[in-house]
Amino acid sequence: MRGIALCLAAVMRTKLAEQMAYRSHFALSVLLLVIGDLVVPFVTLLVYNAGASFPGWTLHEALLVQAVFTLAKGIAFPFFFGMVGTTLSQVREGTFDLLLLRPRPVMMMAILTGFDPDDFGRLISGSVLFGVALSGLSIPSGFAWLQFVLLFIASIAILCAVSLFLSGMLFRWVGSSRVFDIFDAVTRFGMYPGTIYSKSVQNLLTYVLPVGLIAFVPATALLGRSGWGTLWALLPAAGILLLGGLFWNRMLRGYTSAGG
């Protein structure tokens, strides 16, 4: 554990130093992420201002779902999601071999080298949005907060699993940057209240492709709309994380490097 912490600290120092070489670019990237994350809430605001709404959801409740989604990305992206980009480029260039030679587990090294400080910008937009959403709601109970924290951990676990799946795919589907588009498309379902989907789609988004667990389920818990039964959602989250790890290792075995 101490070794992992030391590695992470070393990577964070290096990446931050790298970003500081292009400070204006770093600032703009953070700004971009803040603006980018606020686009969907902005669209939601425009639609509510036009007099429409998601049935059964006030503006602040709908924004809460989007805030939780952004917050989850704000934690998962800097720490896990960068591995998708690094796998994409390193497998294509053939430099992924260097990770195989290091005296640490390959998955850990792939995650560590993907560390991306830019993505902390999402924490800013998520926190601002979270504050705005909560300002229009009654204060959640302690029980709701406890449920929320547990489900939020599940949410991050799901995003970590998705990173593993996408990164694993890139050992076979070499150099395809479209995995980012696929991620955006599939997780888009998780940015809106789950009740707008049909029952079958809701079940699909909870138990099969659990993107509903990224934001909708934790937000529902915080709103006090669910009981302890919701914590069953932790199981699919743990399951998909385990599957993600197995998938990644399986795909790694198929990595052929430049020599075939």
Added chain:
Amino acid sequence: MVISRISAVIRAIGFATYKEWAAFRSHMAASLLVGPVLFLVQVFIWQAMYDGRETLNGLSYAQMLSYFGVATLIHYISFDFADWNLQMLVRSGKFVTFALRPLPHWLFALAQKLGHRSLALYVEVLPVMLLFIFVFGVNMKPAAPCPAILSILLSFLMNFLVNYCVGLTAFWLVRAEGVRRVFLLLKDVSAGVFIPLSFFPDILQKILFFLPFQFITYLPTRVYIGHYELAGMELTLGQAVGLQAAAVAVMAALTLALYSAALRRFTGVGV
């Protein structure tokens, strides 16, 4: 004579790009998953929003789906990465080889785009269009085919010109990727990719009316559907396409001026 030589050059570059990208068909074919999935989300969102109401900001549910369906196809047709490409060439120094050629780089980039998007027509545009029509039941029939086609062609050019101007910032900035990404995001918001511009507050609509971005997505989509309205101004389809053509001409002049200023600034090994 000059025109036939230029068109031969464009055809040759376009065809080479077409063949190059045909080797990466699966990259483009990912749109067959991405486009319909994103559209499915829109279907659910607007189904919920239209619950108990006939119209929203003057658009019916069917028109709203058509808007997003057509906007998606226009996005695929006019998709462009001239900005990224140009910035990469400038940053890596590879632009030197283009500075020495007897062909302006903007024309080369336009020819590349023509080849790239020709491939997209049958790998992305047509299959996604068929999915929209037969799976989602979206009305994809243009209200008036001639203005719609003309407007999409102008949108193709406008997107190229705007992106190329963004790419030209690389001649002034050391690392322009951040600027590029911020600008492109704002461009998409201002073009009506995420929501029709008629949903924006009046003051923003008035500003957006005079910016070039609406001519990339919003205007061609509304022309395709058959009714254009923004900032309280209603135009006939002919007027709308005429306005778009004028905006493209202004943008082209601006791009050429910026391009020559950029070339004067360019320094490279041996240049």
